[in-house]
Amino acid sequence: MPKSNKQWAWRISFDVACLLIVGFSVLAFYLAGRPFERGFYCDNDSIRYPYHHGTISSTVLYSVGFALNMVAVSVARQSTPAAVAVPLLVFFTVGQPFERGFFCDDESIRFPLKPDTITNLACYAVAVTLTVIMMSIVEYFHCKHCHRQKTMEVCRLKVHPWFWAIYQMVGVFAFGAACSQLATDIGKYSIGRLRPHFIAVCRPDVLENGSCTDHTYITNFKCLGPDEKAIREARLSFPSGHASFSFYTMVYLALYLQARLTWRATKLLRPFLQFVCLMLCWYTALSRVSDYKHHPTDVLAGAVLGAIVAVLVAVFVSGMFKRRCAAADIAPVSRQNTVNNSEPLQPV
Secondary structure, rough: HHHHHHHHHHHHHHHHHHHHHHHHHHHHHHHHOOOOOOOOOOOOOHOOOOOOOOOOOHHHHHHHHOOOHHHHHHHHOOOOOOHHHHHHHHHHHOOOOOOOEEEOOHHHHOOOOOOOOOHHHHHHHHHHHHHHHHHHHHHHHHHHHHHHOHHHHHHOOOOHHHHHHHHHHHHHHHHHHHHHHHHHHHHHHHHHOOOHHHHHOOEEEEHHHOOOOOOOOOOOOOOOOOOOOHHHHHHOOOHHHHHHHHHHHHHHHHHHHHOOOOOOOOOOOHHHHHHHHHHHHHHHHHHHHHHOOOHHHHHHHHHHHHHHHHHHHHHHHHOOOOOOOOHHHHOOOOOOHHHHOOOOOOOO
């Protein structure tokens, strides 16, 4: 057997051995493992919920988990924002949140209903518009100083490198935004946590007629409130959509400025813009607590989720950190070579 084949055989054997060791360890825990028998406090509310069958069975979990990974590996390079946006549309149109009950003396869901300090339209419009404008400006100067080509070929069409750069950057940004929003909606509809103003919007019949007293957990009740859409939204507290989207967009924009804004005329412009981005998402998240739209843990979870997605997309998908250049690093190019060169441009 050739030496190269022996090396591959050893590698495969070692990988299989490691997999078997881990697999047999999991099997041993499943067959012979015994959990530690822990006691409980008599007034512990966290273990007083009713029993429900699992929404996702073990068979479905493992089957979909393995199948989804194999499919994802095969189509990962063809991923588009539209493919992620389809489940978002399904959640928004026909999705129904998990109908969670409540304790009769739960004070955390008895806050009054207040108008939004930052509406949904303002949150999404400002975040997307600000990001696209900043990317357009930065990419214009980046292409002006870092690209020798004045035109490039895309599908046999000559276009300015700036348009292609905008398409790449905004496309990746939109893909990450769709991923962040999808993860947020999965949490909202799966958990169904009640918002702080749930009682004010729902007006449960068990509270109206006085049958809900003491520390009783109620699951069988009817909402007397007239606004069905508001009642549905009152069950979508965890995680905060405002926090996740604002943190995704602003953290992503801050990372983008770190990678692409290479202007050396001032040292404080880039950190100042990054600070403004972080303060915008910070204020948005805080407003959701003061408006009684979310619990503090909802906002924290949404902020962490959005920031994690932003970092992952910026570092592993966008490629913005792979190549950087500053105006001072570019050698002067003759006008004749710049205008006549129309060869396809490699993505930056």
